[in-house]
Amino acid sequence: MFCKKIVDEINQADENLTAVFDDFASVDRKQNSYGEMYDLVFAYGSIDQIRFDTAFEMGNLFDVVFVAPQVRYLTPKKQEILEDYPTLVRDIEMKIFGTMNGPVAYENLLDQLIHLDFERGAVSKNGRTTKNRDKDIELFILGGDRKDAFFKKMFSYWESLGIRTRVESYSLQTLYDFSTEEEFDLRILFGNSSHLSKEEFPKFAKRIDGLLVSPLVKTSLMQRQEWLDEYKIAAQVISNTDYMAKSGDKAGEELLTFLEELMSRSEYTTEPYVAALEQPEPLKKRKSLFGLISWS
Numbered sequence: 001m002f003c004k005k006i007v008d009e010i011n012q013a014d015e016n017l018t019a020v021f022d023d024f025a026s027v028d029r030k031q032n033s034y035g036e037m038y039d040l041v042f043a044y045g046s047i048d049q050i051r052f053d054t055a056f057e058m059g060n061l062f063d064v065v066f067v068a069p070q071v072r073y074l075t076p077k078k079q080e081i082l083e084d085y086p087t088l089v090r091d092i093e094m095k096i097f098g099t100m101n102g103p104v105a106y107e108n109l110l111d112q113l114i115h116l117d118f119e120r121g122a123v124s125k126n127g128r129t130t131k132n133r134d135k136d137i138e139l140f141i142l143g144g145d146r147k148d149a150f151f152k153k154m155f156s157y158w159e160s161l162g163i164r165t166r167v168e169s170y171s172l173q174t175l176y177d178f179s180t181e182e183e184f185d186l187r188i189l190f191g192n193s194s195h196l197s198k199e200e201f202p203k204f205a206k207r208i209d210g211l212l213v214s215p216l217v218k219t220s221l222m223q224r225q226e227w228l229d230e231y232k233i234a235a236q237v238i239s240n241t242d243y244m245a246k247s248g249d250k251a252g253e254e255l256l257t258f259l260e261e262l263m264s265r266s267e268y269t270t271e272p273y274v275a276a277l278e279q280p281e282p283l284k285k286r287k288s289l290f291g292l293i294s295w296s
Contacts, residue, residue, distance in 0.1 A: 003042045010040060024049055031061055047071050050078045050089075052176030053203055059085025066092040137262050138187045140170060140208045143217030146190045153248025154255075158186065163259070170195055175207050186259070193220040196227075205231035210262040212255070215240040234261055 003021040010019040020038045024045035027034060034041050047067060050058055058065070059082050067075045072091045079089045144151055146167055155165050164184040168174070170191030189208075196204065201224075210233060213221045218237045221228075228235050236258045242251040 003044050007040075007042055028057060028061060047074055047078065050081055051173065052081055052178075053172045055081050055085065055176065056203065056206060058082060059087045062087050065089045068092060069094050136166075136185055136187050137209050137259070138175075138189065138207055139210050139212055139259075139262065140195075140204075141188060141190050141212045141214070142196075142220060143192060143214035144190055144212075146188075150243060150246045150248040150251070153246070154252040155188070155248075157249040157252035158259075161256075172200055172203060175204070193217065193223075196220070196224050198227075201227055201231075205233055208233060209265065210258070211235040212258075213237045215243050232265065234258065234265060 007019045007021045010017050017040060018038045019040040019042065020034060021042035021044065022030070022034075024043045027041060027043040031041075043062070050065065063086070065078065065082070065087060067078065067089065069092070075089060075091055082089055141151070146169065155167065158165055163186055165186045165188055166180075166182060166184040167188045167190070170189035172195070175189070205227070211221065211228065213235060215238055221235055221237065225235075236255065239251055239254065242248070242254070
């Protein structure tokens, strides 16, 4: 209701602006067509949609996130999530949020938007994140078991060389929402082929540096090789002979060159953008998209 009243007022009272409002999922899906047709795009949705695993989409789509008074205690956390993007996260003033009068709300909001537009130009640390921002390498193991003696021997061998490892199970949420005081060089995440879906792969690829594949599931790798190539993610199938013989230490030695390659790629490679996986609509010429979310 809040967004609708403001949008109605903009379209009726300001001949120089066009505006539209929709739910977040629709705005995300139609971002190119909306950006072509409207000057202001208002989206609404739950504040819980701002997470570490959605930060890339949020940060590259929206200019401002306004937080409703009843959930403003979450503002600092959401600012932290989006701190590397040019998206501002601000509490919406009660005098604006509490006004269901479209003309009054629009007049108050417009002044704030102009001020925020200037502020936004100075706060961004970077427009697109890069893998070399990570202090560690993130290695996804496809089809393995973290409790398997083979992998324990492999990791022990790497540890003996001074490569500090951290082993955990994979989920998209923990891939992004991650913090620890433990020092390590190699973060190892165990997962399966269901984690490499077309829908989630772009987010997966923006953090994962390489894949180590069990010989038992190498078919799953072949099915996704094109995606890996597009995102410049190195992949290596473990030796079947070593795997069957449980020679994890021998395999670990053979894979040192692969690890060195990952370290080199991570140091210099920025995140590529793959339109076939990330762009839901044909790209159109866009006006400046000024996104606004009113969260309730």
